[in-house]
Amino acid sequence: MASSDRTYSGKEVALHNSRESCWIIVHGKVYDVTDFLDGEYTIMWSTRRPTAETDYTGRGVDHPGGSKIILKYAGKDATMEYDPIHPPDAITTNLKPEKHLGSVDLATVEKVEVTITDEERARQERIAARPPLSEILNLHDFEAIAKHTMPEKAWAYYSSAADDEITNRENHAAFHRIWFRPRILKNVTKVDWSTTILGQKSSMPLYITATALGKLGHPDGELNLTRAAAKHGIIQMIPTLASCSFDEIMDTAAPGQVQFFQLYVNKDREITKRIVQHAEQRGIKGLFITVDAPQLGRREKDMRQKFEAEDPSEVSRAGQGGVDRSQGAARAISSFIDPGLDWSDMAWFKSITKMPLILKGVQCWEDALEAYDLGLNGVVLSNHGGRQLDFARSGIEVLVEVTSKLREMRGLSFPNEKFQLFVDGGVRRATDVMKAIALGATAVGVGRPFLYAYSAYGPEGINQALQILHDEFEMNMRLLGARNIKEVVAEMVDASNIHLHMVSVPADNLYESNYERLQGARLREI
Numbered sequence: 001m002a003s004s005d006r007t008y009s010g011k012e013v014a015l016h017n018s019r020e021s022c023w024i025i026v027h028g029k030v031y032d033v034t035d036f037l038d039g040e041y042t043i044m045w046s047t048r049r050p051t052a053e054t055d056y057t058g059r060g061v062d063h064p065g066g067s068k069i070i071l072k073y074a075g076k077d078a079t080m081e082y083d084p085i086h087p088p089d090a091i092t093t094n095l096k097p098e099k100h101l102g103s104v105d106l107a108t109v110e111k112v113e114v115t116i117t118d119e120e121r122a123r124q125e126r127i128a129a130r131p132p133l134s135e136i137l138n139l140h141d142f143e144a145i146a147k148h149t150m151p152e153k154a155w156a157y158y159s160s161a162a163d164d165e166i167t168n169r170e171n172h173a174a175f176h177r178i179w180f181r182p183r184i185l186k187n188v189t190k191v192d193w194s195t196t197i198l199g200q201k202s203s204m205p206l207y208i209t210a211t212a213l214g215k216l217g218h219p220d221g222e223l224n225l226t227r228a229a230a231k232h233g234i235i236q237m238i239p240t241l242a243s244c245s246f247d248e249i250m251d252t253a254a255p256g257q258v259q260f261f262q263l264y265v266n267k268d269r270e271i272t273k274r275i276v277q278h279a280e281q282r283g284i285k286g287l288f289i290t291v292d293a294p295q296l297g298r299r300e301k302d303m304r305q306k307f308e309a310e311d312p313s314e315v316s317r318a319g320q321g322g323v324d325r326s327q328g329a330a331r332a333i334s335s336f337i338d339p340g341l342d343w344s345d346m347a348w349f350k351s352i353t354k355m356p357l358i359l360k361g362v363q364c365w366e367d368a369l370e371a372y373d374l375g376l377n378g379v380v381l382s383n384h385g386g387r388q389l390d391f392a393r394s395g396i397e398v399l400v401e402v403t404s405k406l407r408e409m410r411g412l413s414f415p416n417e418k419f420q421l422f423v424d425g426g427v428r429r430a431t432d433v434m435k436a437i438a439l440g441a442t443a444v445g446v447g448r449p450f451l452y453a454y455s456a457y458g459p460e461g462i463n464q465a466l467q468i469l470h471d472e473f474e475m476n477m478r479l480l481g482a483r484n485i486k487e488v489v490a491e492m493v494d495a496s497n498i499h500l501h502m503v504s505v506p507a508d509n510l511y512e513s514n515y516e517r518l519q520g521a522r523l524r525e526i
């Protein structure tokens with residue numbers, strides 16, 4: 001690291017507070033970020049270690065949050081603003097070594113004045129008034145508390161989904177079209193809901209799926225999930241766009257803890273290769289390649305928040321070249337993802353890694369079949385939590401057609417060791433997971449509920465969420481008459497309505513109380 005040993009005073013740093021010379025302090029270090037103001041920045045996540053000038057690619061991509069937010073901290077300590085939304089090494093890996101200027105004597109740095117708005121005061125009051133954790137009975141409860149206690153922007157980012165959010169609701173609703181056919185008199189004194197996923201032990205047939213920007217909900221971000229996964233014997237899928245760095249998460253894991261990695265494929269395949277091989281070398285046991293996001297969906301709840309936060313003069317520049325910031329920061333930072341990814345890349349992935357390869361975001365049997373024929377190890381039937389193509393069908397519905405067609409066309413039965421099927425989206429109960437297992441899934445991914453659990457109650461929240469799921473499994477395995485996961489079979493469910501999107505189901509009051517209708521989102525006052 002070419003960082004200078006020099007120690008600056010707060011006063012010296014404060015002189016560089018303009019567009020012409022813009023220094024900021026992050027974690028006691030001083031950086032010259034003047035170049036970031038003019039499009040020399042791209043998100044290069046965690047495992048990127050630039051070695052040459054040419055590695056600082058991504059030119060033409062502005063800082064995703066816009067230059068305004070950097071200028072707000074020009075000459076000042078930006079740590080508080082930086083921490084929740086950047087991996088710790090984002091600045092060091094993106095900024096040329098000569099721009100790492102040295103340290104600052106923090107005692108001499110003027111504190112950035114934090115103005116507490118009425119809104120924030122009210123939020124703090126709601127946090128203080130949360131019910132004790134012992135009163136939280138299910139995953140919906142965490143969501144309800146999170147909705148009222150998270151910063152508005154964080155809630156908007158986590159909860160938002162594409163367009164009219166029809167798929168987001170359908171993901172959950174689809175489980176209501178599947179009913180149980182329990183068996184009786186099975187001696188269910190002992191029940192065991194543990195399983196193996198890609199050959200790795202898991203205490204439950206579910207895993208923590210990848211979700212971005214974990215620090216928006218809690219300062220420890222994804223590390224909350226890592227620790228809870230270790231404690232409860234489940235697998236965490238580490239996201240490419242985590243707030244914590246990949247290595248920080250790996251270093252936090254318990255010895256022998258199994259983790260998967262979710263990959264966004266970078267336009268620059270050398271970067272992708274480096275990320276993949278680093279993941280493998282650090283012991284990742286499965287590579288989940290996201291294939292449903294060649295462009296980011298419009299999450300309007302999130303976009304409205306970003307729109308509100310922007311200076312109107314910045315927003316009006318949207319569309320005049322560069323990054324269209326009226327589209328929200330998420331869309332701006334997604335520009336590194338390669339829309340040119342196609343089936344022919346799969347051979348390349350096989351050539352660069354021995355990790356099991358799974359496509360995440362498959363939405364019809366034809367693509368599942370193609371993945372099988374190419375020798376991949378599985379697919380996640382997923383629509384990205386309803387955040388991509390609105391009116392995409394739920395993963396659980398797609399599961400039914402995939403198992404049936406792959407049985408018909410390739411003679412496969414499920415669950416299948418060689419080609420594993422996963423489902424995510426809308427899961428709130430162990431019974432949802434058991435429905436997917438009965439229909440042939442190996443395991444189910446759960447994302448938002450765990451974010452809500454730790455956003456609402458910190459590490460204890462996520463522990464409680466996983467304990468609730470264990471308790472639900474224990475009871476429902478007994479009530480279904482299944483002593484182990486192998487006994488949760490297709491005959492135990494009636495999914496005959498799964499493809500009918502307009503059947504009458506009982507009102508889902510718990511879910512509906514958390515769902516936020518789009519007209520409820522605050523519009524910017526004009």
Ligand code: PPY
Pocket residue numbers: 211212241296329330331333334384387
């Ligand atoms: C999502 O928000 O759905 C993501 O998958 C993460 C993300 C965030 C920002 C850009 C691209 C993807």
